[in-house]
Amino acid sequence: MASLQLKNVIKDFGSTRVIRGVDLEVKDGEFVVFVGPSGCGKSTLLRMICGLEDISSGDLVIDGARANDIRAADRGLAMVFQSYALYPHMTVYQNMAFGLENTGVAKDVIKTKVGAAAKLLRLDALLDRKPTQLSGGQRQRVAIGRSIVREPKIFLFDEPLSNLDAELRVSMRGEITGLHRRLGATMIYVTHDQVEAMTMADKIVVLRAGQIEQIGTPLDLYNRPDNKFVAGFIGSPQMNFVPVTTGVGDTIITEYGASFALKTERKLPSGTTLTFGVRPEHLTLAGRETSLALPITITGVEQLGGHSLIYGTLPNDGPRITAHVAGQVNTKIGESATVYAPPAACHLFESDDAAKAVR
Amino acid sequence: MKALAFLTRTRNGRSFDWTDWLSYAYLAMGLFLMFGPVLWLVLSSFKTEAALNEFPPSLFPYGQKSVSVPGEEKMKPVFRVTLPDGSTKELAELRRIGLTSTLVDPARPDDYVRVNVKDREPVREFKLATENYTDLSGKMSFGTYLWNSVFITVIATILTLLFNSMAAFALSKYKFSGRTAVFLLILGTLMVPPAIVLVPNFLVISEMGMLNSLWGVIWPAIATPTGVFLLRQYMLTIPDELLEAARMDHASEWQIYWRIVMPLAAPALAVLAIFSVMWRWNDFLWPLIVLSKNEKFTLQLALNAFQGDLVTQWNYLLAMTVITLLPITIVFAFLQKYITQGIASAGVK
Numbered sequence: 001m002a003s004l005q006l007k008n009v010i011k012d013f014g015s016t017r018v019i020r021g022v023d024l025e026v027k028d029g030e031f032v033v034f035v036g037p038s039g040c041g042k043s044t045l046l047r048m049i050c051g052l053e054d055i056s057s058g059d060l061v062i063d064g065a066r067a068n069d070i071r072a073a074d075r076g077l078a079m080v081f082q083s084y085a086l087y088p089h090m091t092v093y094q095n096m097a098f099g100l101e102n103t104g105v106a107k108d109v110i111k112t113k114v115g116a117a118a119k120l121l122r123l124d125a126l127l128d129r130k131p132t133q134l135s136g137g138q139r140q141r142v143a144i145g146r147s148i149v150r151e152p153k154i155f156l157f158d159e160p161l162s163n164l165d166a167e168l169r170v171s172m173r174g175e176i177t178g179l180h181r182r183l184g185a186t187m188i189y190v191t192h193d194q195v196e197a198m199t200m201a202d203k204i205v206v207l208r209a210g211q212i213e214q215i216g217t218p219l220d221l222y223n224r225p226d227n228k229f230v231a232g233f234i235g236s237p238q239m240n241f242v243p244v245t246t247g248v249g250d251t252i253i254t255e256y257g258a259s260f261a262l263k264t265e266r267k268l269p270s271g272t273t274l275t276f277g278v279r280p281e282h283l284t285l286a287g288r289e290t291s292l293a294l295p296i297t298i299t300g301v302e303q304l305g306g307h308s309l310i311y312g313t314l315p316n317d318g319p320r321i322t323a324h325v326a327g328q329v330n331t332k333i334g335e336s337a338t339v340y341a342p343p344a345a346c347h348l349f350e351s352d353d354a355a356k357a358v359r
Numbered sequence: 360m361k362a363l364a365f366l367t368r369t370r371n372g373r374s375f376d377w378t379d380w381l382s383y384a385y386l387a388m389g390l391f392l393m394f395g396p397v398l399w400l401v402l403s404s405f406k407t408e409a410a411l412n413e414f415p416p417s418l419f420p421y422g423q424k425s426v427s428v429p430g431e432e433k434m435k436p437v438f439r440v441t442l443p444d445g446s447t448k449e450l451a452e453l454r455r456i457g458l459t460s461t462l463v464d465p466a467r468p469d470d471y472v473r474v475n476v477k478d479r480e481p482v483r484e485f486k487l488a489t490e491n492y493t494d495l496s497g498k499m500s501f502g503t504y505l506w507n508s509v510f511i512t513v514i515a516t517i518l519t520l521l522f523n524s525m526a527a528f529a530l531s532k533y534k535f536s537g538r539t540a541v542f543l544l545i546l547g548t549l550m551v552p553p554a555i556v557l558v559p560n561f562l563v564i565s566e567m568g569m570l571n572s573l574w575g576v577i578w579p580a581i582a583t584p585t586g587v588f589l590l591r592q593y594m595l596t597i598p599d600e601l602l603e604a605a606r607m608d609h610a611s612e613w614q615i616y617w618r619i620v621m622p623l624a625a626p627a628l629a630v631l632a633i634f635s636v637m638w639r640w641n642d643f644l645w646p647l648i649v650l651s652k653n654e655k656f657t658l659q660l661a662l663n664a665f666q667g668d669l670v671t672q673w674n675y676l677l678a679m680t681v682i683t684l685l686p687i688t689i690v691f692a693f694l695q696k697y698i699t700q701g702i703a704s705a706g707v708k
Binding site: 050052072073077078079081082083085086087088089098099102103146150 | 598600601603604605606607608609610611614618619622623625
């Protein structure tokens with residue numbers, strides 16, 4: 001079990017800089033999730049950690065020792081690939097034993113270790129099968145088993161659940177977090193799915209365009225997003241954004257004239273353009289006077305029984321608004337409605353995606 | 360029954376349409392054109408020398424019937440004789456002098472009949488001249504030629520697979536500057552006609568002292584651009600993640616090649632193996648140039664040598680040709696599935 005540090009790590013592919021100075025600390029036993037839109041460099045960062053990609057500059061430190069120049073195999077890490085990368089011509093047992101055979105471990109030791117891992121992952125009955133004879137979930141477990149037998153310092157997962165169907169994904173999510181608890185191992189997990197990130201992580205690292213946007217616990221990111229990008233990325237459905245300007249005192253004015261008292265962390269001159277954000281699940285159909293009232297024209301309603309999703313637009317073809325309200329509603333498309341945003345749940349961002357949140 | 364149903368399938372599944380007749384006629388013609396000569400070769404290889412020289416030729420191997428006559432050492436040929444009284448009888452000919460033939464009934468060896476040669480006709484029967492095959496080993500050192508051919512084919516094929524797959528592995532799975540250039544260079548050699556490199560190749564082999572050695576046939580044949588191309592194209596389809604996983608599993612580059620890439624490239628290797636066997640087995644020109652001693656001849660060279668300047672013993676030559684064809688036919692019959700796959704995937708002849 002081990003800790004890991006990245007110090008100003010940079011990766012260039014030719015003249016393109018894909019990782020632009022990443023600083024990160026992963027503590028022993030932590031489950032860290034890298035999340036971000038596709039092309040943000042999260043997989044590249046993971047491959048740099050495991051040694052499959054060179055590090056252009058900066059330091060990779062594993063257990064206090066610089067590991068930049070150590071071969072992938074000798075870093076003591078194990079990787080679970082997106083495609084599982086099981087050797088198709090070998091049985092499950094051979095797949096799991098391959099790494100140990102290469103390091104010259106005695107046959108009976110291999111047998112014990114593979115047996116133990118197979119038992120842990122309920123693969124005992126499948127040891128003689130070839131990967132093609134396994135279901136997606138089983139292949140996934142073999143790929144994880146192959147990592148476990150090597151007893152790595154850190155487990156690395158590269159979007160391991162993206163090839164599974166929705167139902168299996170949920171159950172495998174539970175299995176991986178269960179495994180993390182049982183092994184107490186340090187794990188780094190890459191995904192583009194923010195639900196996976198929220199449900200599994202001790203710590204989420206949100207990446208965009210090769211840079212870290214925010215690091216924090218899942219609820220930190222949800223409750224106090226550092227900027228508009230993180231606010232939009234974490235949470236489903238996405239947070240509603242409305243352009244506003246600051247008025248005199250602690251008021252903000254929406255484009256269509258409604259004004260609303262909201263304290264900001266820093267004092268801003270009146271007339272500053274900002275983005276107001278509120279999560280769909282915080283909007284209500286009946287509000288108090290202190291809430292910001294948003295008059296919308298309903299464009300869609302999704303009744304899910306336990307809760308309902310109401311879609312609408314603000315006047316003058318304004319921004320789209322989504323409201324997630326409890327229970328069942330009695331609204332129809334084309335009707336007008338007012339949704340209320342309580343002040344405690346409101347966010348204010350500078351209009352630039354990456355700039356620090358104002359509230 | 361199934362085969363019959365298969366062979367009489369029709370377009371609409373019921374009666375024969377005119378398009379069915381056309382299709383079957385076309386297929387029958389194709390079968391005749393492709394298979395007719397081979398069939399004739401095989402049937403002719405069972406004919407005696409006399410039957411081969413007959414005119415008009417017959418398709419099946421017929422020979423004159425012969426019987427043993429008491430009191431005579433040799434078998435005697437049987438004729439159908441028209442006797443002076445107008446009846447016909449099958450009799451064995453003892454001798455023929457001028458236009459008079461002396462015949463006898465084997466059951467009554469003392470009753471001679473003398474007739475004009477015009478009044479008798481040979482009795483023919485279906486007869487396989489298997490001695491064409493059984494005599495071969497005595498006629499020449501057939502075993503040596505066979506061994507030479509097998510040795511060249513097997514060793515050259517193994518080495519071809521090994522060397523071509525290593526080149527293909529490097530060209531498909533490693534990134535290095537000049538990779539494309541090297542690959543194009545290898546492909547470019549496809550455009551050089553073999554006749555042009557014949558003399559340079561000969562000089563090299565000669566300088567290395569490999570004339571009249573089977574290795575002189577094997578070495579120049581090993582590096583084939585076709586093989587490298589075919590294997591490289593196939594290896595490109597093996598996901599890089601497998602190699603990375605193996606690298607994480609402490610596998611050396613050799614182990615990755617030998618234990619991961621080679622087993623996964625098996626279908627392409629099978630195709631190349633088939634090609635290589637056919638090439639080496641049927642190779643004629645290069646062995647002819649390198650091998651000049653009789654005991655180093657391959658089967659193909661022996662076949663050529665057997666065709667003398669003045670006399671050719673066609674019955675033996677045909678039998679030998681059939682034997683030479685057999686290995687390739689067997690390889691083809693069992694592995695034709697891979698051949699079609701390989702041709703489809705690599706687009707080579």
